Amino acid sequence: MVARALADVDVSSGRVHSLHADELRTTGPDGLRATLDRYAGDALLLEGLDSLILDGPHGPAYATALYRARVEGVSDTALLATCDGDRISELSAAAPELVTDFRAVRLPDLTDPRLRTALLGLLAEERQLRLSADAWDVTARDLPTLHGRGRLTNARLIETYLDRACTRNLGRAAETQAIGSTGGLLLTGADFDGLAAELSPR
Structure with a gap:
């Protein structure tokens, strides 16, 4: 951004x-x-x-x-x-x-699910990504419970969450072939499912 x-x-x-x-x-x-x-x-x-x-x-x-x-x-x-x-x-x-x-800017503490959802939408727009309805359902469930570790916190955590979903999507040959015709990736619930558990400390 x-x-x-x-x-x-x-x-x-x-x-x-x-x-x-x-x-x-x-x-x-x-x-x-x-x-x-x-x-x-x-x-x-x-x-x-x-x-x-x-x-x-x-x-x-x-x-x-x-x-x-x-x-x-x-x-x-x-x-x-x-x-x-x-x-x-x-x-x-x-x-x-x-x-x-330097110009100091204090970034918000992204623990509010509404802020996390807004940031996810902004990052997706920047990357020309679209989220299906079921993808938004999964993120609505995940974002309030998503917890990072070490350097993986706040905005970086949300960005990594989205990037992991993209990586999953790109791993599917059929979806990869569709990029040229759709102008961007369409992420589904399956792309996000389980990511919160992967990224959060055990």
Whole structure:
């Protein structure tokens, strides 16, 4: 959604990539510039900015490198980042210039089934997917009980739920052949059935 919005105002190509803080640590602060350059023209989602800055000895160096990359205009990569809502004050104190340079948006806690359903519909529309009536029946049953684990929470959990249904659908040869004639996938209840149990911790 963010990538599409950025593309609409010619800020990026519309493609979005993601990296977790742990992946950035493998190259160190000095490798940050090269990492950003790999995604020039696209949007890069850095997951766990708070962990990168606050949970390691090189946090200040990462903060400086990120800040310089943004304010000095040395990167054509649109940078997005996530931060645990409970740590935003701590992050602001540790790297005030960096945090000020970002526009902070607090995302809703997607525990409300109505919000989850709305997000599922929006993601399906973006992907040119259609859900049959029985598919909506299954999702209405699943979404209130869907629980993630680790990084698989909130919007990422709903997105993964939808992506798994697409993967199931594409696994059927007949459905795959129908894509060209229908202009998109039609997901059925069978594509979603059992996914909540697969994705939720046991």
